Amino acid sequence: xxxxxxxxxxxxxxxxxxxxxxxxxxxxxxxxxxxxxxxxxxxxxxxxxxxxxxxxxxxxxxxxxxxxxxxxxxxxxxxxxxxxxxxxxxxxxxxxxxxxxxxxxxxx
Numbered sequence: 001x002x003x004x005x006x007x008x009x010x011x012x013x014x015x016x017x018x019x020x021x022x023x024x025x026x027x028x029x030x031x032x033x034x035x036x037x038x039x040x041x042x043x044x045x046x047x048x049x050x051x052x053x054x055x056x057x058x059x060x061x062x063x064x065x066x067x068x069x070x071x072x073x074x075x076x077x078x079x080x081x082x083x084x085x086x087x088x089x090x091x092x093x094x095x096x097x098x099x100x101x102x103x104x105x106x107x108x
Contacts, residue, residue, distance in 0.1 A: 042088040045079040053094035060086030072097055 042058070043049075052073040058066050060083035071077065071089070080087040098104050 040090050042090055043077050044089075045077050045085040045087055047077050049073050049075050049077060051091060051094050052097050052100070054092045055089040056092050058088045058090065059083050068092060070095070 043055075049071045050073060053071065054068050055071050056066050057069055057080075059080060063082045069089075077089050078087075079085050099106060
């Protein structure tokens with residue numbers, strides 16, 4: 001059974017390490033992950049996520065250290081319970097959502 005976007009939760013999420021394949025192994029696909037530097041633009045709470053990927057969350061007033069989260073394209077960047085709309089997000093790297101990948105798409 002596939003998880004739907006509404007069912008995604010931080011509980012039970014364990015990132016899977018990416019292991020590069022030897023040249024010529026498996027299917028050939030374009031690599032969609034882009035690395036971004038600390039000079040990448042900052043996004044604010046309420047803005048629409050343009051690219052699915054891993055974002056660094058930077059909190060106001062240093063109440064919490066920066067941390068990384070997964071955000072899905074089309075969702076809104078959320079406000080923080082402690083610093084409200086003063087939280088910012090920076091794209092670390094794009095990463096496609098598994099159920100938007102052609103090999104894992106849900107059939108209609």
